[in-house]
Amino acid sequence: xxxxxxxxxxxxxxxxxxxxxxxxxxxxxxxxxxxxxxxxxxxxxxxxxxxxxxxxxxxxxxxxxxxxxxxxxxxxxxxxxxxxxxxxxxxxxxxxxxxxxxxxxxxxxxxxxxxxxxxxxxxxxxxxxxxxxxxxxxxxxxxxxxxxxxxxxxxxxxxxxxxxxxxxxxxxxxxxxxxxxxxxxxxxxxxxxxxxxxxxxxxxxxxxxxxxxxxxxxxxxxxxxxxxxxxxxxxxxxxxxxxxxxxxxxxxxxxxxxxxxxxxxxxxxxxxxxxxxxxxxxxxxxxxxxxxxxxxxxxxxxxxxxxxxxxxxxxxxxxxxxxxxxxxxxxxxxxxxxxxxxxxxxxxxxxxxxxxxxxxxxxxxxxxxxxxxxxxxxxxxxxxxxxxxxxx
Amino acid sequence: xxxxxxxxxxxxxxxxxxxxxxxxxxxxxxxxxxxxxxxxxxxxxxxxxxxxxxxxxxxxxxxxxxxxxxxxxxxxxxxxxxxxxxxxxxxxxxxxxxxxxxxxxxxxxxxxxxxxxxxxxxxxxxxxxxxxxxxxxxxxxxxxxxxxxxxxxxxxxxxxxxxxxxxxxxxxxxxxxxxxxxxxxxxxxxxxxxxxxxxxxxxxxxxxxxxxxxxxxxxxxxxxxxxxxxxxxxxxxxxxxxxxxxxxxxxxxxxxxxxxxxxxxxxxxxxxxxxxxxxxxxxxxxxxxxxxxxxxxxxxxxxxxxxxxxxxxxxxxxxxxxxxxxxxxxxxxxxxxxxxxxxxxxxxxxxxxxxxxxxxxxxxxxxxxxxxxxxxxxxxxxxxxxxxxxxxxxxxxxxxxxxxxxxxxxxxxxxxxxxxxxxxxx
Numbered sequence: 001x002x003x004x005x006x007x008x009x010x011x012x013x014x015x016x017x018x019x020x021x022x023x024x025x026x027x028x029x030x031x032x033x034x035x036x037x038x039x040x041x042x043x044x045x046x047x048x049x050x051x052x053x054x055x056x057x058x059x060x061x062x063x064x065x066x067x068x069x070x071x072x073x074x075x076x077x078x079x080x081x082x083x084x085x086x087x088x089x090x091x092x093x094x095x096x097x098x099x100x101x102x103x104x105x106x107x108x109x110x111x112x113x114x115x116x117x118x119x120x121x122x123x124x125x126x127x128x129x130x131x132x133x134x135x136x137x138x139x140x141x142x143x144x145x146x147x148x149x150x151x152x153x154x155x156x157x158x159x160x161x162x163x164x165x166x167x168x169x170x171x172x173x174x175x176x177x178x179x180x181x182x183x184x185x186x187x188x189x190x191x192x193x194x195x196x197x198x199x200x201x202x203x204x205x206x207x208x209x210x211x212x213x214x215x216x217x218x219x220x221x222x223x224x225x226x227x228x229x230x231x232x233x234x235x236x237x238x239x240x241x242x243x244x245x246x247x248x249x250x251x252x253x254x255x256x257x258x259x260x261x262x263x264x265x266x267x268x269x270x271x272x273x274x275x276x277x278x279x280x281x282x283x284x285x286x287x288x289x290x291x292x293x294x295x296x297x298x299x300x301x302x303x304x305x306x307x308x309x310x311x312x313x314x315x316x317x318x319x320x321x322x323x324x325x326x327x328x329x330x331x332x333x334x335x336x337x338x339x340x341x342x343x344x345x346x347x348x349x350x351x352x353x354x355x356x357x358x359x360x361x362x363x364x365x366x367x368x369x370x371x372x373x374x375x376x377x378x379x380x381x382x383x384x385x386x387x388x389x390x391x392x
Numbered sequence: 393x394x395x396x397x398x399x400x401x402x403x404x405x406x407x408x409x410x411x412x413x414x415x416x417x418x419x420x421x422x423x424x425x426x427x428x429x430x431x432x433x434x435x436x437x438x439x440x441x442x443x444x445x446x447x448x449x450x451x452x453x454x455x456x457x458x459x460x461x462x463x464x465x466x467x468x469x470x471x472x473x474x475x476x477x478x479x480x481x482x483x484x485x486x487x488x489x490x491x492x493x494x495x496x497x498x499x500x501x502x503x504x505x506x507x508x509x510x511x512x513x514x515x516x517x518x519x520x521x522x523x524x525x526x527x528x529x530x531x532x533x534x535x536x537x538x539x540x541x542x543x544x545x546x547x548x549x550x551x552x553x554x555x556x557x558x559x560x561x562x563x564x565x566x567x568x569x570x571x572x573x574x575x576x577x578x579x580x581x582x583x584x585x586x587x588x589x590x591x592x593x594x595x596x597x598x599x600x601x602x603x604x605x606x607x608x609x610x611x612x613x614x615x616x617x618x619x620x621x622x623x624x625x626x627x628x629x630x631x632x633x634x635x636x637x638x639x640x641x642x643x644x645x646x647x648x649x650x651x652x653x654x655x656x657x658x659x660x661x662x663x664x665x666x667x668x669x670x671x672x673x674x675x676x677x678x679x680x681x682x683x684x685x686x687x688x689x690x691x692x693x694x695x696x697x698x699x700x701x702x703x704x705x706x707x708x709x710x711x712x713x714x715x716x717x718x719x720x721x722x723x724x725x726x727x728x729x730x731x732x733x734x735x736x737x738x739x740x741x742x743x744x745x746x747x748x749x750x751x752x753x754x755x756x757x758x759x760x761x762x763x764x765x766x767x768x769x770x771x772x773x774x775x776x777x778x779x780x781x782x783x784x785x786x787x788x789x790x791x792x793x794x795x796x797x798x799x800x801x802x803x804x805x806x807x808x809x810x811x812x813x814x815x816x817x818x
Binding site for chain 2: 005006007008028032050051052053054055056064065067068069115133134135136137138139142143144145146147148149150151152153154155156157158159160161164165166167168169170171172173176177180181183184185186187188189190191192194198200201202203204205207208209211212213214215216217218219220221222223224225226227228230231232233234235241242243244246300304307309310311312313314315316317318319322323324325327328330339342343344345346347348349350351352353354
């Protein structure tokens with residue numbers, strides 16, 4: 001029996017998206033086996049121009065953001081503003097199973113590449129539009145950025161200290177989460193297509209993917225609670241960073257032994273959870289004195305061993321030292337001509353133990369011949385003509 | 393014509409608290425039948441106290457706990473909509489036997505316990521596969537199913553710490569701060585849906601059930617790829633940078649008219665800078681040659697922030713957002729809690745799922761689904777189940793038990809509809 005296709009290895013994805021959200025969605029599809037053809041304009045996905053850069057020197061093959069978000073993809077360059085480029089895309093779309101794109105609403109239609117038009121030739125096509133605000137609604141044409149989504153989704157307002165301005169959560173969590181969310185949304189559409197043969201159009205917006213975070217606060221507020229407010233974090237300083245410590249009732253005696261103060265177990269101020277809550281201030285002072293001499297990762301394991309929960313604030317460097325990440329071989333090394341081999345975060349999950357696919361991100365236009373000649377049957381002179389016409 | 397994408401799938405849901413229940417809640421919108429299994433001796437901890445203390449009354453509809461507070465607490469009802477609810481004590485042999493019969497009749501199982509919990513109950517994957525060789529099993533634990541920390545617990549906010557997110561959140565150059573939002577919970581919950589459906593694809597391809605191993609911690613670190621790359625490429629350890637951007641300026645939040653009102657602004661290129669100048673009425677300071685290029689603006693951003701804040705302070709946050717967006721500048725009003733429910737954009741996109749709550753005689757807006765499908769719209773949401781509400785429907789209807797058999801389970805304490813816990817820490 002020939003090997004059956006596994007997970008997504010029978011599928012071809014056209015990734016027309018740029019930036020963060022769409023590319024992360026397509027990266028996940030590639031990681032689970034889909035062939036992903038990234039279609040870039042001649043200047044490349046704009047993420048190639050976003051840092052961090054190798055050695056802090058910008059360059060299209062030097063962006064760590066781009067390299068991470070585009071693993072296991074092929075790259076072709078197509079100028080969709082030219083009739084030749086649009087026509088090649090139409091031919092690629094006729095053979096594709098999934099299209100991921102992130103153009104402003106109406107742009108695909110303006111090129112004659114709207115969903116109706118592409119689905120006419122390929123009714124099974126799953127077409128996901130991933131944009132900041134979606135295809136409809138009063139903000140549909142608004143411009144966006146991570147901090148704009150965090151603000152407008154009510155995510156940012158309660159982050160930070162009470163007497164300071166609202167604080168952005170670090171990195172690009174909402175734009176990345178939009179990619180995660182779009183991946184699941186596409187898997188839903190694919191399930192439906194596997195059963196019925198029918199494709200469809202998906203309208204996915206970062207603002208809604210971020211507003212999902214309000215599932216908790218929105219209900220609280222309507223039931224009569226206050227809006228969530230900024231408040232300080234319960235973090236204590238250790239010898240090598242910060243940690244959040246929560247002692248379970250059942251661990252209290254053991255914990256007092258651990259910190260070398262067994263007499264605290266009989267101290268009336270801390271006898272049970274209610275008493276410890278009431279006397280939080282002296283308790284935190286005692287804790288802080290002890291923690292100041294400890295290593296955060298060690299305290300984490302000590303408390304977990306007594307079934308209490310502790311959360312050390314790990315830096316990106318600490319993550320590489322994590323015994324858990326090491327045991328699971330979470331980081332995977334990827335070689336690339338400009339950076340050499342580097343470890344990248346690996347699979348977000350595994351199915352039936354099937355290894356996650358992790359090949360380096362493509363160079364700009366690296367697969368033009370392979371995709372256009374091999375896939376569409378163009379000849380090298382055809383390519384030269386298209387290049388001359390500005391289509392490639 | 394209205395059909396849901398996942399009609400016909402029946403999912404057994406052992407997930408508790410936040411990330412897992414968010415997954416199954418969304419699967420319910422997509423048409424799957426969700427059977428939430430709890431024990432009436434323990435319950436999902438988000439159901440809270442049987443007799444809630446007064447300082448928690450605000451978490452109940454209209455501030456009133458009502459006769460069955462555990463059935464209507466905010467933390468429980470928000471993520472357990474769209475599900476049927478049954479009770480089973482899985483530590484009892486009779487409970488396990490019924491559970492295995494449910495496994496036979498369901499397509500998938502989702503749970504988010506520490507790794508060893510199911511093993512302790514004798515309900516590991518190998519055992520479940522014997523009951524149903526086509527079972528798709530998604531385990532969404534904090535740390536994954538392997539490794540020395542597989543039995544470690546976590547909460548949403550400790551997860552952001554151990555996955556790296558907190559280390560990058562904080563005012564510029566100051567100590568880290570947690571998000572206060574348990575940000576990772578819905579992220580893993582959302583990805584769980586894709587994971588489960590990939591499992592179904594594997595089942596269609598091989599005819600065999602499968603185990604999906606998802607670590608919420610790894611999912612969260614996956615969101616930080618660019619910071620990881622900055623470390624591996626350049627040796628730089630991402631720290632706190634407040635509301636600033638790595639390369640673009642001005643970038644931050646600016647005060648608006650009113651109390652604690654703000655607008656977020658992100659200027660990422662020359663065209664947006666020109667738009668900002670236009671929106672401000674082309675003031676002289678903005679045309680200072682010192683601000684002519686992006687690198688200079690980034691270096692001198694404090695000098696831009698000051699006059700920009702003076703301009704925004706005179707406007708409401710929505711006015712500032714609209715004027716800036718009209719000029720081609722990314723800007724967003726800083727919405728506070730319930731303001732997001734009345735946001736015109738989310739309203740027009742039908743994001744909220746308005747549902748009437750009979751107990752208090754009014755409708756509340758619940759989070760709907762973030763995705764819009766041209767062919768398979770979401771199903772109308774329905775309320776979270778009362779404790780053991782569907783015991784008869786599921787054990788009688790689906791498993792074919794007689795009323796006597798169900799009564800016997802109740803008499804033995806295997807199932808129940810009244811909570812037997814006193815208090816649960818959340």
